[in-house]
Amino acid sequence: MARVRECVDNLHGLLTAPATSVPDQVAIAESSIGEAPAVVSYRQLVEQVERFAVALDALGLDVGDRVVVESRTSAAAIALLLACSALGLPFVPVTAEVPDRRVQAIVDAVEPALYVRDAGTDRTGVMTMDGTARFGWNEWEVDRRPAARVRRRREVLATDTAYIVFTSGTSGRPKGVVMSHRSVVTFLRAVLGDGRVLSGDRIASTSPLHFDFALFDIGIALGGGATLVPVQRELLASPRRFVAHLKANRVSQVNGVPSIWRPVLRHNPELLGGLTDLRSMLFAGEEFPLPELRRLQSVVPGVRVVNGYGATESMACSFTDVPNPLPVDADRLSIGALHTGAEVMLIGEDGTVVTHPGVVGEIHLRSPALFSGYWNDPEATAAVLVPDPVDSRHGQVVLRSGDLACWDAEGGLYFCGRADAQVQVRGNRVELGEVEGTLGNLPGVDMAVVVAVARPSGDRALVAYVVPTRPWPDFDQAKAVEFCARELPAYMVPRRIDVVSELPLTANGKVNRELLRRRATADL
Numbered sequence: 001m002a003r004v005r006e007c008v009d010n011l012h013g014l015l016t017a018p019a020t021s022v023p024d025q026v027a028i029a030e031s032s033i034g035e036a037p038a039v040v041s042y043r044q045l046v047e048q049v050e051r052f053a054v055a056l057d058a059l060g061l062d063v064g065d066r067v068v069v070e071s072r073t074s075a076a077a078i079a080l081l082l083a084c085s086a087l088g089l090p091f092v093p094v095t096a097e098v099p100d101r102r103v104q105a106i107v108d109a110v111e112p113a114l115y116v117r118d119a120g121t122d123r124t125g126v127m128t129m130d131g132t133a134r135f136g137w138n139e140w141e142v143d144r145r146p147a148a149r150v151r152r153r154r155e156v157l158a159t160d161t162a163y164i165v166f167t168s169g170t171s172g173r174p175k176g177v178v179m180s181h182r183s184v185v186t187f188l189r190a191v192l193g194d195g196r197v198l199s200g201d202r203i204a205s206t207s208p209l210h211f212d213f214a215l216f217d218i219g220i221a222l223g224g225g226a227t228l229v230p231v232q233r234e235l236l237a238s239p240r241r242f243v244a245h246l247k248a249n250r251v252s253q254v255n256g257v258p259s260i261w262r263p264v265l266r267h268n269p270e271l272l273g274g275l276t277d278l279r280s281m282l283f284a285g286e287e288f289p290l291p292e293l294r295r296l297q298s299v300v301p302g303v304r305v306v307n308g309y310g311a312t313e314s315m316a317c318s319f320t321d322v323p324n325p326l327p328v329d330a331d332r333l334s335i336g337a338l339h340t341g342a343e344v345m346l347i348g349e350d351g352t353v354v355t356h357p358g359v360v361g362e363i364h365l366r367s368p369a370l371f372s373g374y375w376n377d378p379e380a381t382a383a384v385l386v387p388d389p390v391d392s393r394h395g396q397v398v399l400r401s402g403d404l405a406c407w408d409a410e411g412g413l414y415f416c417g418r419a420d421a422q423v424q425v426r427g428n429r430v431e432l433g434e435v436e437g438t439l440g441n442l443p444g445v446d447m448a449v450v451v452a453v454a455r456p457s458g459d460r461a462l463v464a465y466v467v468p469t470r471p472w473p474d475f476d477q478a479k480a481v482e483f484c485a486r487e488l489p490a491y492m493v494p495r496r497i498d499v500v501s502e503l504p505l506t507a508n509g510k511v512n513r514e515l516l517r518r519r520a521t522a523d524l
């Protein structure tokens with residue numbers, strides 16, 4: 001079987017490089033679940049990668065054959081992903097949190113040559129047509145060998161697929177984001193080049209392996225010769241255990257979606273003050289509600305907070321420091337500090353480039369780290385990898401993000417919601433985020449989510465869900481509606497405002513707006 005050559009861009013090469021310079025540096029610090037060693041050095045990681053590569057090679061797969069890996073973020077899983085990369089086998093990460101129906105849809109779409117799951121999981125509801133195996137640290141068990149195949153390929157190239165990550169895709173049908181080694185390595189090198197990771201860093205990764213945020217964490221930690229500290233999902237629900245884990249591992253950086261901070265901010269914010277090694281936290285995936293962000297800054301005043309923005313289709317594109325402390329009158333965060341080697345254009349509805357401050361346009365990303373396309377979906381691909389709106393003659397495509405934003409006079413770039421989050425209410429365009437921002441200013445409201453519900457009349461009604469800063473015995477809905485009526489035009493005032501103790505989350509930890517929309521439709 002072909003093995004990637006040293007000089008060819010590949011995740012394996014980038015993430016195992018520190019084994020040459022700092023072989024005894026800890027690569028991954030695992031809470032000692034099962035028999036996996038508590039810490040794994042770069043040398044030990046590379047040895048395990050090699051064992052998996054030999055095992056995979058023995059199965060006779062061909063470059064490009066997909067391997068579905070079901071696992072939590074672990075040293076063994078990372079070693080397996082890197083072994084797949086070395087052999088040019090695209091990995092498709094799934095986790096126990098992904099329901100059978102969705103895993104089946106992914107398996108049916110990618111037709112994996114091999115489905116490997118970590119010994120800790122057992123999933124019976126998924127039919128696979130080819131090879132199956134189980135793995136662990138120093139553990140490899142083939143249950144069903146993959147069918148024999150002709151090996152057509154002789155080299156692993158930078159343009160070969162590193163991974164396919166399925167996104168929920170607002171349209172409902174999951175779309176497989178196909179990322180090449182060249183794209184993801186180019187992106188990670190740029191972020192590392194911007195000096196975001198120091199080799200002594202200990203980076204807590206709180207995202208599930210099926211979410212590319214986890215792949216980002218693995219990429220910058222190992223690519224930067226730092227230490228990755230996986231944080232399992234069950235720890236996030238318990239503030240005491242979450243903080244204890246961060247402290248025990250002397251974590252210097254915590255990466256995750258905004259919701260990972262919600263439980264500790266609500267129940268035990270004082271615990272965060274004890275994290276003396278914590279230097280920075282990076283959030284990404286959705287906007288951080290400003291009341292919560294202010295509270296977070298107040299309990300960890302010296303910690304750098306970075307607003308990471310970007311889509312799986314380019315992994316990410318900007319990392320902007322949040323002003324610390326956030327000015328009192330700030331009602332939005334910039335996403336304008338692009339990593340080196342990327343450029344954003346705002347395109348107006350008329351297709352021209354928007355440069356005037358305050359004018360909203362759709363973010364188009366020019367970058368060498370763009371995805372190859374959606375797996376087996378050329379139409380969806382053509383809709384987002386579009387000709388360069390400035391000059392299409394050179395044939396280069398840019399990523400049409402679906403996100404709206406505007407510049408300010410100082411070059412700050414401000415997120416103005418998803419293009420598909422613009423709704424028409426009684427003929428008026430409403431940016432749901434604007435209504436959410438206003439509700440967020442209501443005293444005692446921690447965060448607010450506003451959804452638009454289609455009415456039989458064809459019009460839309462706005463329904464708001466607010467999370468109070470503390471248990472709120474008698475939320476006065478009339479007063480809240482009155483507050484909105486004073487602050488917003490009539491068509492932007494929610495029809496209902498419900499108090500919820502917490503908001504439903506997606507498998508990636510983002511607010512589950514789709515579920516709230518369904519709930520609002522049922523309630524109305």
Ligand SMILES: Nc1ncnc2c1ncn2[C@@H]1O[C@H](COS(=O)(=O)NC(=O)C[C@H](N)c2cccc(Br)c2)[C@@H](O)[C@H]1O
Nearest residue numbers: 212213216284285286287308309310311312315316415
């Ligand atoms: N910082 C923000 N403010 C506001 N809206 C954000 C932010 N980050 C996203 N989004 C939204 O999420 C969409 C994209 O979702 S995604 O494809 O699932 N990818 C993601 O969420 C995660 C993303 N790949 C990623 C992974 C690792 C590091 C970083 Br840094 C970013 C974007 O198009 C935006 O609409």
